[in-house]
Amino acid sequence: MTTATTLSSAPPSTTLPLATVRGLRVAYGDRPLVLDGVDLDLFPGELVALLGASGSGKSTLMKALTGFAPVNEGSVRVAGYDLTNLRHGQLRGLRASVGQVFQQFNLVGRLSVLTNVLTGALHDAGPVNLVGGFSAAHRRRALELLDRVGIAHKANEQARSLSGGQQQRVAIARALMQQPRIVLADEPVASLDPKMSHAVLDLLHDIARQDGIPVLVSLHVLPLALEHSDRIVGLRHGEMLVSAPTRELDAEKLDVLYADVDGHDDRFDEEGDHRGAALA
Amino acid sequence: MALLSPETTPDGTTGTAGSPETARRGRPAERPQLDPRERERLERAFSVPRARFLLGVPVAAILLVWSFVGAEFDFAKLGEGAANMGEFLSRMFPPTWDKLDVIVELLVETLQMAIVGTVLGAVLSLIVAFGAASNIAPRWLYYPTRWVMNVIRSLPDLVFALMFVSAVGLGPFAGILAMTVGSIGSIGKVFAEAMEAVDDGPVTAMQAVGSSRRQVVQYGVLPQAGPMLVSDTLLLFEGNVRGATILGMVGAGGIGLELTTAMKMYDYGHLSAIVICIIVLVTVIDQASAVIRRKIT
Numbered sequence: 001m002t003t004a005t006t007l008s009s010a011p012p013s014t015t016l017p018l019a020t021v022r023g024l025r026v027a028y029g030d031r032p033l034v035l036d037g038v039d040l041d042l043f044p045g046e047l048v049a050l051l052g053a054s055g056s057g058k059s060t061l062m063k064a065l066t067g068f069a070p071v072n073e074g075s076v077r078v079a080g081y082d083l084t085n086l087r088h089g090q091l092r093g094l095r096a097s098v099g100q101v102f103q104q105f106n107l108v109g110r111l112s113v114l115t116n117v118l119t120g121a122l123h124d125a126g127p128v129n130l131v132g133g134f135s136a137a138h139r140r141r142a143l144e145l146l147d148r149v150g151i152a153h154k155a156n157e158q159a160r161s162l163s164g165g166q167q168q169r170v171a172i173a174r175a176l177m178q179q180p181r182i183v184l185a186d187e188p189v190a191s192l193d194p195k196m197s198h199a200v201l202d203l204l205h206d207i208a209r210q211d212g213i214p215v216l217v218s219l220h221v222l223p224l225a226l227e228h229s230d231r232i233v234g235l236r237h238g239e240m241l242v243s244a245p246t247r248e249l250d251a252e253k254l255d256v257l258y259a260d261v262d263g264h265d266d267r268f269d270e271e272g273d274h275r276g277a278a279l280a
Numbered sequence: 281m282a283l284l285s286p287e288t289t290p291d292g293t294t295g296t297a298g299s300p301e302t303a304r305r306g307r308p309a310e311r312p313q314l315d316p317r318e319r320e321r322l323e324r325a326f327s328v329p330r331a332r333f334l335l336g337v338p339v340a341a342i343l344l345v346w347s348f349v350g351a352e353f354d355f356a357k358l359g360e361g362a363a364n365m366g367e368f369l370s371r372m373f374p375p376t377w378d379k380l381d382v383i384v385e386l387l388v389e390t391l392q393m394a395i396v397g398t399v400l401g402a403v404l405s406l407i408v409a410f411g412a413a414s415n416i417a418p419r420w421l422y423y424p425t426r427w428v429m430n431v432i433r434s435l436p437d438l439v440f441a442l443m444f445v446s447a448v449g450l451g452p453f454a455g456i457l458a459m460t461v462g463s464i465g466s467i468g469k470v471f472a473e474a475m476e477a478v479d480d481g482p483v484t485a486m487q488a489v490g491s492s493r494r495q496v497v498q499y500g501v502l503p504q505a506g507p508m509l510v511s512d513t514l515l516l517f518e519g520n521v522r523g524a525t526i527l528g529m530v531g532a533g534g535i536g537l538e539l540t541t542a543m544k545m546y547d548y549g550h551l552s553a554i555v556i557c558i559i560v561l562v563t564v565i566d567q568a569s570a571v572i573r574r575k576i577t
Contacts, residue, residue, distance in 0.1 A: 066488060096490030106481035108503050119499050123490035171485075178489055 017041035018182050018214050019065060023074035026060050026238075034060045036238040037074070042182060042214035047205045049229035049246070050218040053258050057238040058218040062186045065216075066098050067091050079181040096123035099175030101185035101204075105167040109160030113151065113170050116159050117142040120177025138177075145173040149203060165196035172203060176211075183207065185217040189224065197221070201228040222251050375556060376549030382538065383557050389452055390534035391561065393527075394520040397456045401463030401520070402513045408464050409471035415483070416475060416497055429472075432465030437523055441532040452533025459520050459527070467516045474508035475501050507577045514569035521565055525558060 021040040027033045035057045042048060052058050063069035065078050067086065076083040081094040099120070107116045118134045121142075125134060134142075146152040149169040154162060159170060168188060175183055185204060189197035201217070205228055208215040219225045225232055225246070232249055234242030234257040241256055242249070321327055411417045411425035440458035448454050478501050486500035502509075528536020535554060542551040 068484075068488075092490040092492070094490070095488055098488075100485070100488040102481065102485065104481050106485035108482040108485075108499060110503050110506065111499070115499075119486060119491070120489050122486070122492075122495045122499065125495075174485070174489070 015044050017043050019076075019078045019216075021061075021065070021074070021076050024061070024064060024071060024076060025073035026057075026064055026069055027072055028070070033072075034069075034238050035064065035235075038235070038238075038240045040233060040240070040243075042216055044212045044214060045208055046230040047201075047208045047215045047217060047228065048231045048233055049225035050216060050233050050235070051220070051222070051225055051242070051254060051257055052218075052235035054220070055237075056235040056257070058235060059186055060238075061235070062100075062184050062216070062218060065182075065184060066095055066100065092123060096178055097181045099178045099180030099183040101168070101171050101175050101183065101188045103187035103190045105164070105171045105191075107159040107167055107170055107174075110158060112156055113146065113159050113162065114139070114142055114155040116170055117145060117173045117177050120174040123178070142173070142177055145176050146170075148176075149173045164192050165199065168192065168196075168200050169203070172200070172207070176207065180213060182213060183215045185215065187218055187220065190220065197224060198228075204228075222254060226251070371548040372552035372555070374549065375552035377553055379550055380553065383535070383554055386535040386538050387557055387561055390524045390528070390536075391521065393452045393455050393459070393524045393534050394517060397459030397463070397520050397524070398513065398517040400456070400460040401467060401516060404460060405464050405468035405471050405516075406509070408468040409475060410497065412468060412472035413475040413501075415478075415480075416493075416501065429465050429468050432461065433469065435462075435465075437462040437527065438530060441527045441530050445531050450531040450533075455524060455527040455532030455534055458532060459523060462523075463516055463520070466519075467512055470512045471505075471509060474505045474512065477508075478504035510576050511573050514572060518562070518565055518569060521562060 019040070019042040021038055024035050024038040024040075025033055026035040038057075038061060040061070050058050050061065060069050064071055064076060064083070067083060071084050074084075078094060079097040081090055081097075083094070086094065108119070111119075118138055121134065121138045125138070143152055143155060146155055149172055151162070151166050151169050151173075154166065159167060162170065172188075183204070188204070189200050192200060201224060204215050204217060207213070208230075217229070226249065229246045232242060232244060232246050232254070233240065234254060236257045236259075242254060408425060408429065411421045412429060414422055417425065437458050440461050441455060444454035444457040448457065482504065483496060483500040486496040491499065524534040525536045525539060528534035528538070529540045531537060535558065539551065539554050542548075542554060
């Protein structure tokens with residue numbers, strides 16, 4: 001489907017990709033294909049923006065990378081795991097090595113900020129945590145991560161008492177607590193105001209560069225993608241139409257992603273929540 | 281060149297996508313439209329009720345009348361009975377407090393029964409609820425657990441009390457067992473529903489960090505359901521305090537036996553004192569749990 005030319009200019013470096021997707025097709029049950037032949041590589045240190053209108057398959061692609069969506073056809077390799085051929089017990093290992101950030105933050109509101117960050121280490125917490133204990137080393141690292149995202153002073157407060165931007169920072173710290181090899185952020189700024197959106201994307205970009213891990217961020221606001229990403233991948237109706245370094249792209253070239261999409265254009269919709277609008 | 285225009289898309293299907301300008305203008309003709317008749321109906325301030333509503337009202341009325349007749353509900357009898365009721369109540373005053381020490385002793389026993397029954401019941405219910413919450417339990421466990429809970433719920437606690445009195449003899453122990461088993465049916469279901477009602481987001485996040493099923497429950501489900509679980513447990517406790525007075529009537533401990541005995545002996549002053557003490561205890565507990573509920577939610 002999507003040709004090799006799409007990928008030819010993709011690699012920003014000579015290192016091996018940490019995620020490789022080839023010819024991915026995804027359908028839920030008998031419904032039409034949500035993803036139709038997607039090829040994608042994610043390289044260390046880059047922030048890749050994933051663009052597309054509502055229902056274009058952005059979220060499904062994210063889910064397919066972590067085993068939350070089925071892989072009907074094609075191959076998906078993430079952090080050394082082959083998702084089409086996962087052995088028993090490997091799914092947890094895969095998920096532990098992929099940090100995820102969500103649109104609605106998905107923090108446990110009644111738990112403290114620190115505990116929320118600590119849950120990122122659950123995969124290597126011993127049986128001691130049956131009673132809720134995390135090791136001192138884990139706690140130290142969680143606090144360092146809170147320092148890094150700038151809200152260590154809120155460590156002891158309930159997560160639900162924080163503002164949206166602060167909650168998203170906690171969620172990013174939780175993802176980093178996993179010591180991830182890749183970070184996936186599905187519409188991480190869709191619930192935030194523009195100023196906070198820039199701050200969160202700056203943070204994610206810093207993480208990509210400083211930690212040398214790929215960060216894949218789905219966005220629906222073009223200017224944010226053009227400003228903050230190293231590379232842009234664009235989907236329309238489940239097909240990959242764009243994959244190029246951001247410096248080679250502009251809003252006009254990305255128009256193709258939003259043509260013929262339910263006669264609706266939400267590119268500049270800053271606060272849209274389109275979960276219900278997808279796949280009409 | 282990495283950018284593919286619609287015209288160059290290899291499968292050719294998107295070549296007819298049209299210019300971006302067309303897309304931006306939108307195509308109202310292709311959008312799903314509201315049925316004009318439905319629109320007219322929705323715009324009317326006072327609309328004619330739908331047929332199913334017009335049918336439903338007489339069906340409900342017939343059902344209600346049928347039930348009144350079947351249950352022998354009689355307003356005339358209620359009027360006659362009111363006089364007897366007044367006489368019964370007048371006999372209850374003044375209360376006699378000469379056996380207050382017995383009442384207090386039995387009330388304390390009732391309270392102890394309720395505490396033990398609630399704690400055991402809540403712990404067992406929590407365990408059972410894990411199996412009855414559809415977002416936690418696997419299918420093979422979910423359905424049998426729900427079925428067992430339904431069976432338990434369909435039996436009154438008094439039946440369990442009689443069963444346990446015959447098994448372990450008269451006394452509060454039988455009452456505690458009856459309360460414990462009874463609560464699995466009632467509060468177990470409520471617990472399970474509290475766990476099912478938690479926000480899915482944090483649960484997904486816990487799965488996404490690679491947690492085990494147990495960790496997802498511990499960090500994703502229980503912290504969210506916690507206030508509801510505590511509130512439901514308090515409700516169970518209030519119910520058990522009242523329930524313990526009834527269980528006593530079949531000899532399963534508590535103040536119930538003293539209450540029925542006083543009735544049978546026409547010892548109205550004593551009966552009155554017992555009832556007043558029960559009301560005081562239940563009110564105090566209700567108030568205390570209201571305070572706790574406010575604190576946790």
